Amino acid sequence: MTIRITRSEMYEKFFSILQKNGFNRNKAEILANIFTDNSIDGVYTHGVNRFARFILYVNEKCIDINGEPELKHSTGAFEQWDGNLGAGPLNALHSTNRSIELSRQFGIGCVGLANTNHWMRGGTYGGHAAKNGCAFIGWTNTLALMPTWNAINPKLGNNPIVFASPYNDEAIVLDMAMSQFSVGKLETGKRRNQELSHYGGYDENGTMTKDAAAILKTKRILPMGLWKGAGLALLIDILATVFSSGLSTEEINKFKYEHSLSQVFISIDLSRLGNASTIKQTINNIIADYKTSIPEFENAEILYPGERVLNTRNENRKNGIPVDEEIWNEIQNL
Amino acid sequence: MTIRITRSEMYEKFFSILQKNGFNRNKAEILANIFTDNSIDGVYTHGVNRFARFILYVNEKCIDINGEPELKHSTGAFEQWDGNLGAGPLNALHSTNRSIELSRQFGIGCVGLANTNHWMRGGTYGGHAAKNGCAFIGWTNTLALMPTWNAINPKLGNNPIVFASPYNDEAIVLDMAMSQFSVGKLETGKRRNQELSHYGGYDENGTMTKDAAAILKTKRILPMGLWKGAGLALLIDILATVFSSGLSTEEINKFKYEHSLSQVFISIDLSRLGNASTIKQTINNIIADYKTSIPEFENAEILYPGERVLNTRNENRKNGIPVDEEIWNEIQNL
Numbered sequence: 001m002t003i004r005i006t007r008s009e010m011y012e013k014f015f016s017i018l019q020k021n022g023f024n025r026n027k028a029e030i031l032a033n034i035f036t037d038n039s040i041d042g043v044y045t046h047g048v049n050r051f052a053r054f055i056l057y058v059n060e061k062c063i064d065i066n067g068e069p070e071l072k073h074s075t076g077a078f079e080q081w082d083g084n085l086g087a088g089p090l091n092a093l094h095s096t097n098r099s100i101e102l103s104r105q106f107g108i109g110c111v112g113l114a115n116t117n118h119w120m121r122g123g124t125y126g127g128h129a130a131k132n133g134c135a136f137i138g139w140t141n142t143l144a145l146m147p148t149w150n151a152i153n154p155k156l157g158n159n160p161i162v163f164a165s166p167y168n169d170e171a172i173v174l175d176m177a178m179s180q181f182s183v184g185k186l187e188t189g190k191r192r193n194q195e196l197s198h199y200g201g202y203d204e205n206g207t208m209t210k211d212a213a214a215i216l217k218t219k220r221i222l223p224m225g226l227w228k229g230a231g232l233a234l235l236i237d238i239l240a241t242v243f244s245s246g247l248s249t250e251e252i253n254k255f256k257y258e259h260s261l262s263q264v265f266i267s268i269d270l271s272r273l274g275n276a277s278t279i280k281q282t283i284n285n286i287i288a289d290y291k292t293s294i295p296e297f298e299n300a301e302i303l304y305p306g307e308r309v310l311n312t313r314n315e316n317r318k319n320g321i322p323v324d325e326e327i328w329n330e331i332q333n334l
Numbered sequence: 335m336t337i338r339i340t341r342s343e344m345y346e347k348f349f350s351i352l353q354k355n356g357f358n359r360n361k362a363e364i365l366a367n368i369f370t371d372n373s374i375d376g377v378y379t380h381g382v383n384r385f386a387r388f389i390l391y392v393n394e395k396c397i398d399i400n401g402e403p404e405l406k407h408s409t410g411a412f413e414q415w416d417g418n419l420g421a422g423p424l425n426a427l428h429s430t431n432r433s434i435e436l437s438r439q440f441g442i443g444c445v446g447l448a449n450t451n452h453w454m455r456g457g458t459y460g461g462h463a464a465k466n467g468c469a470f471i472g473w474t475n476t477l478a479l480m481p482t483w484n485a486i487n488p489k490l491g492n493n494p495i496v497f498a499s500p501y502n503d504e505a506i507v508l509d510m511a512m513s514q515f516s517v518g519k520l521e522t523g524k525r526r527n528q529e530l531s532h533y534g535g536y537d538e539n540g541t542m543t544k545d546a547a548a549i550l551k552t553k554r555i556l557p558m559g560l561w562k563g564a565g566l567a568l569l570i571d572i573l574a575t576v577f578s579s580g581l582s583t584e585e586i587n588k589f590k591y592e593h594s595l596s597q598v599f600i601s602i603d604l605s606r607l608g609n610a611s612t613i614k615q616t617i618n619n620i621i622a623d624y625k626t627s628i629p630e631f632e633n634a635e636i637l638y639p640g641e642r643v644l645n646t647r648n649e650n651r652k653n654g655i656p657v658d659e660e661i662w663n664e665i666q667n668l
Contacts, residue, residue: 075606077411078441107412110442110602135573137471150634151627163569165576172572174565198560206630225558226532231508231639235497238506238620239469242499245608248616250623266600268444272409274579282582286572289584293485296540300484305565 003328004320005048011036014051017334021058022065027090034089038121039321042312045184046120048323048331054087054118055334062259063087063117069094072114072245077106080245083116085259092119093128095265100132103269111265114246118142119263123175123306126164130171133276134267136164141240141249143258146179147220148234149227154219157249158182159236164306166270167283173306178233180224186212240264337662338654339382345370348385351668355392356399361424368423372455373655376646379518380454382657382665388421389668396593397421397451403428406448406579411440414579417450419593426453427462429599434466437603445599448580452476453597457509457640460498464505467610468601470498475574475583477592480513481554482568483561488553490567491583492516493574498640500604501617507640512567514558520546574598 011032018028035054039047057063067086071079079098083091095111102109119125119140129136142157158177165172181189181200189196189212199208201215201222208222215221223229241248246262270279293302301308316322345366352362369388373381391397401420405413413432417425429445436443453459453474463470476491492511499506515523515534523530523546533542535549535556542556549555557563575582580596604613627636635642650656 073607075441075603076439077443078602078606080607105410106440107409108442108444108600109411112607135576147630148624148627148636150630151636152630153628155624155627163566163573165569165572172569174562174569176559176562176566180559180562224560224562225510225514228508228510228514228558229562232497232510234620234624234638235499235506235508238499238617239497241616241620242469242604242607242613243602248620248623250620266442268412268577269409270576272412273407273414273446273576279576282575283572286568286575286582286584289582290482290489290568293482293489294487296481296484296486302482302485304568 001325002322003325005323005328006320007036007040007317010039010048010321013331017055017331021055023087027065027087030093031087031089034093034120034124038124039323040313040316041309042316043121043123043309044323045182048321049327050120052327052330052334057117057257057259060257062257069113077102077108078110078112080112080114080243082114085115085117088117088119088261089124091116092125092263092265095263096125096128096136096138096267099265099267100129100134100269103134103267104272107272108266108268110243112243112245113263113265114244115260116263117259117261121175122160122162123164123173123309125265126162126173126175127171127306129267130164130166130173133166133271134269135166136162136268137266138162138264139236139240140261140263141237141252142261144249144253145183145219145221146223146230146233149223149230152218152220156223156230156233157237159233159240159249161232161236165283167287167304168280170310171306172287172304175305176224178223178229178236179221180229181221183221186216186221189213190216335659336656337659339657339662340654341370341374341651344373344382344655347665351389351665355389357421361399361421364427365421365423368427368454368458372458373657374647374650375643376650377455377457377643378657379516382655383661384454386661386664386668391451391591391593394591396591403447411436411442412444412446414446414448414577416448419449419451422451422453422595423458425450426459426597426599429597430459430462430470430472430601433599433601434463434468434603437468437601438606441606442600442602444577446574446577446579447597447599448578449594450597451593451595455509456494456496457498457507457643459599460496460507460509461505461640463601464498464500464507467500467605468603469500470496470602471600472496472598473570473574474595474597475571475586476595478583478587479517479553479555480557480564480567483557483564486552486554490557490564491571493567493570493583495566495570499617501621501638502614504644505640506621506638509639510558512557512563512570513555514563515555517555520550520555523547524550
């Protein structure tokens with residue numbers, strides 16, 4: 001059964017559990033806000049539905065509650081940091097802020113972050129940079145869960161990449177994993193016995209299928225864009241590993257729990273590239289033209305990346321955040 | 335009929351036509367090399383098959399034979415250049431080199447290039463940066479040729495993006511347009527009455543299809559990764575336009591011929607990020623693991639992005655470059 005939880009109730013619950021698990025007040029506040037905001041925005045898989053696993057990783061010492069990001073190497077506009085296994089969202093937010101600071105100074109700034117943890121929702125950092133007037137490109141590697149093109153065993157991470165741009169007071173944020181559908185989506189499809197909207201992988205006969213259960217059985221998840229997403233997943237891993245001097249998907253894959261990830265954060269300070277109102281108008285013009293697209297059927301939505309989140313955010317603020325009762329009960333016991 | 339042309343014969347022919355059309359010796363050499371190398375590498379659509387159109391664009395004054403890239407604005411690691419409608423490959427090569435120089439100084443360097451022309455094959459620049467020890471990310475906007483998700487009229491460019499990394503003496507180069515199949519591929523499918531290997535767009539009933547002729551009729555080309563490629567195409571256009579202070583897809587679309595494009599070139603100097611042999615070993619380890627993928631059927635190839643090009647290159651160097659006789663005859667008359 002789905003219940004509705006208010007923002008403040010969810011935040012307070014997360015905050016108190018985080019403090020109980022040893023995070024100091026400041027860290028617990030930031031983390032509780034990120035987990036709650038991801039849930040408000042409808043990204044439940046990286047919000048409320050993932051919170052118990054986050055605490056498990058703390059207990060398993062994959063996440064070090066005292067881990068702080070540490071500068072290892074600087075070349076000016078590019079810095080390499082060690083995340084020291086601190087909480088993923090804290091390290092990622094710190095790295096985003098550092099890349100923004102570098103972009104204020106050099107126009108563009110890049111942070112390579114080694115030995116960090118799952119950043120939850122990449123869009124958090126793209127949106128944060130955009131609201132600070134920056135364009136943003138960032139990515140992370142993950143454990144292997146997807147075969148490459150023409151192959152049957154998982155060698156590639158889902159390796160999300162984020163592209164973001166300011167847009168008025170909001171942000172255009174593309175937060176894109178390399179599989180066409182997330183494992184979470186496949187699991188939901190299986191549980192509800194619902195077909196995927198498009199091919200999501202292969203069945204036991206090696207045929208592309210919309211049957212989520214069949215895909216979870218073969219573990220042959222389809223890369224987005226077929227060979228293209230497979231290729232991009234490989235390059236994301238290479239660049240994340242080399243930029244951060246961190247671990248690659250292959251190395252991460254040897255752990256029992258996914259940790260010690262490698263991530264990249266690139267910000268570009270748009271205020272240094274020209275007149276602010278001209279840049280704002282340019283982006284508005286592009287979106288205005290985009291919005292004149294003719295829908296394929298009545299009521300088909302023509303959305304820019306990140307736009308759907310705004311509707312969900314408004315709804316969840318008004319009606320509370322929908323949570324599976326079982327998941328919420330589990331959180332009560334943490 | 336397909337004939338085979340040696341590298342030197344093709345190069346000399348291109349070089350003399352370029353000189354006849356007013357390019358100075360140096361520019362004609364670089365351009366002839368790029369068009370010939372793209373053909374050697376099997377990217378005929380952006381090599382020999384595109385050469386006549388390049389000359390047409392010169393005659394139509396979309397390409398200015400005397401146009402030189404000009405620095406408009408610098409913020410340190412980020413520079414904005416105006417391409418002044420010079421030949422696309424010359425402007426792109428210059429911008430790549432400039433981004434490499436900036437990365438030597440700052441660790442990362444970015445060039446936004448306005449008012450340029452088609453760069454032909456983006457992989458040229460990714461490969462060039464990689465062979466100079468840099469990782470590379472670059473992209474270009476184009477005219478609109480693809481509807482966004484849920485829409486039926488073209489609003490998005492094919493907007494290729496390039497990711498590249500050094501790899502021993504070669505390069506790993508992903509050169510990826512935002513449609514699942516290029517228009518050239520659809521045209522070939524139609525001409526040969528051959529089904530596409532996967533869905534490439536929609537037919538008149540709004541059903542996804544592998545029928546290239548049906549797709550060319552509706553012009554509903556499928557974005558790679560469905561809504562993901564559509565979203566990325568939009569962001570590529572926004573970032574290219576804003577980074578370069580240039581024109582967006584919407585504005586380019588008003589011209590009779592595609593010109594005045596906006597492009598971005600980002601290089602990261604890997605030699606500044608750590609020990610060269612460690613970095614080389616890291617990349618080798620990732621590729622070695624990738625190559626242990628189990629093929630889905632006997633002889634299925636497990637290739638990294640850009641690897642297929644190497645085989646084609648060797649074959650074409652040995653046997654000559656395959657060219658449609660009609661296309662070669664047309665070039666003789668330029």
